[in-house]
Amino acid sequence: MFPHRHRSRSRRLGRGQDRPDPGRRRPGAVGDIHAEADRTGLSPDQRAAADRACRYLENNAVFVHYDKALDAGWPIASGIVEGTARHLIADRLDITGGRWSVCGAEAVLTLRAVISNGDFPQYWTFHTCRERERLCPAPDQAESDLTA
Incomplete structure (x- = not known):
């Protein structure tokens, strides 16, 4: 068929x-x-x-x-795409009574994709470094006048 x-x-x-x-x-x-x-x-x-x-x-x-x-050796992958959409989106966002903002849903889906791809350890290292830079910026040494 x-x-x-x-x-x-x-x-x-x-x-x-x-x-x-x-x-x-x-x-x-x-x-x-x-x-x-x-x-x-x-x-x-x-x-x-x-x-x-x-x-x-x-x-x-x-x-x-x-x-x-x-x-040409290209995959016909509609089933793979639908399965991925179900795994990433429907299993999390289609819960009964759940409400999602676009921003919140995007953040959750991005994190689910990172975890599913096996990239979470690298992502978490990157994320913690960026958060540390954002929350605790290094002092600007060029403008500091040291007096003795």
């Missing part, structure tokens, strides 16, 4: 050829989705979601070049 497995179909759609007729079974990923939706007897809401996915693939076939991305 992955679009990149139907390269010739996506190429024809990208050139405006072989536009699918809604009344017939469509080859490729879209056809697979429709066939599975028909076979499983989805509810109207579930079927609407499947139809939206099919419309997206049909309408964006000219932009969806999974075959080229995979040939």
Whole structure:
């Protein structure tokens, strides 16, 4: 059901050829989705979601070049991106009753990203040095007149 497995179909759609007729079974990923939706007897809401996915693939076939991305060795990583967003954002900010200012949410998300990347020890060293400089600035020796 992955679009990149139907390269010739996506190429024809990208050139405006072989536009699918809604009344017939469509080859490729879209056809697979429709066939599975028909076979499983989805509810109207579930079927609407499947139809939206099919419309997206049909309408964006000219932009969806999974075959080229995979040939170039690029990852198709929407699942990775969604998982990261869930881990960084939803797990912390979507708690019941939680309220966040933009500034507070950004600070928490930045810290979660630093921890998740394994960069916390280096960050903490940097942070404590900067805070020490901010709170206890070194005296300006150039302007001090020493008297004996």
